[in-house]
Amino acid sequence: MTTLDLTGLTARPSQVWGAVRLVPLVRDEPVADLRLHSRLYGDAAGPVEVGPRATHTSYIPHGFVARWTDDSPAAAAYGTQLSTDGNAAPAATMGLRIHRRMARREARNRLRFLPMSLALEGYLGLHFGGPAFAWEEWSQRAISGWYGWHSPHVEEAYVGAEVSGLADALRVFEIHPDQCGVMVYAADALASAFVVPHPDDYRALHPTLLQDLYGELIHHHVTLMPPVQDFRARISDSQIRSLAHLRTAVAEQEHAWTHFHDTTMAAGLLEDAYTWQSVHRMRRFTLSRFLPSFRPHQENHIGEAITDDRGRIAYLKTFRLSETQVRRGRLVSRFAANDWHLANTADELGVECNELGLRMSSAGFNFTLRRGFVERYREQARTRIG
Secondary structure: OOOOOOOEEEEOOEEEEOOOOEEEEEEEEOOOEHHHHEEEEEOOEEEEEOOOOOEEEEEEOOEEEEOOOOOOOOOOOOOEEEOOOOOOOOOOOOEEEOOOOOOOOEOOOOEEEEOOOHHHHHHHOOOOOOOOOOOOOOOOOHEEEEEEEEOOOOOOOHHHHHHHOHHHHHHHHOOOOOOEEEHHHHHEEEEEEEEEHHHHHHHHHHHHHHHEEOOOHHHHHHHOOOOOOOOOOOOOOHOOOOOOEEEEEEHHHHHHHHHHHHHHHHHHHHOOEEEEEEEEEEEOOEEEEEOOOOOOOOOOOEEEEEEOOOOOOEEEEEEEOHHHHHHHHHHHHHHHHOOOOOOHHHHOOOOOOOHHHHHHHHHHOOOHHHOOOHHHHHHHHHHHHH
């Protein structure tokens, strides 16, 4: 497990619109031999084949295409591309577009992948291979059923266009000349981090933030919370004697803001240790997804990244989990760590088996237990209370 390393990226002063705060990220040096562009898919639902008799269905308005080169020549960004399909379904019906795998190689130096769907697949399929042994609590029907041992896993999210104020913020805020990313905050709660290799890529992909997915917590924050405070730099004129003094004071203010952002505002994202899974190799680059340690009552983010041969982030996109999603992930992770043995998991969590069974039921995982298991412990609990 390792933390996120944003070496080479620097946070610039934030821009505020209502409850939305955008923090630009600029690069010391762009990644010239990896470029991204967007591919629009329209409003059709997007089932993705992730294995035999298994699909992941999501709203997929766009995909990213990564293009890499061996020698880092100068290259222009592709930009967002829109194409018409003469075989598209009528507007009155729901069209379907089948994607074969989350990440698919389209050419020798070109890879198409579905942003955030790659990371969400990692969360939705978290340890869902089932137990290695058929313990008493698990039924053979659950282990060998159509969906493996679990029913279809469903989570909810909001598209960026539904996040109040985000569209206006993206439209009016300034894009820095060297900007390669942005941190999106809702009522100063980190909603998402987005990083690309090159400033031209960011300018082309900036509007896609409205098509990305955001958690329910963020949607509620911008809807219910008041406008956030704008952090303004204040320089005392008593110590300014020349332009050199002014430049030094400005540099100090910028450094103070960057330090405050990285150590305070973004600490929940940068200090957690993540479990990484490699998805695809692209010469000196690796496309991966990561899961958090599922810390209760703290920030937990899932995401996907492209790193170079030195581990530096070239591309990054994150999604903040709700507290309910964190509890589900923690329960499943602890079960998997104990090879799905109910008693051993209960001992690790410091609870009784009946309480753990009720937790599984309240988290929506009661279908994983043998029929009658939760009901039996509920009846025992009622008897003790009575």
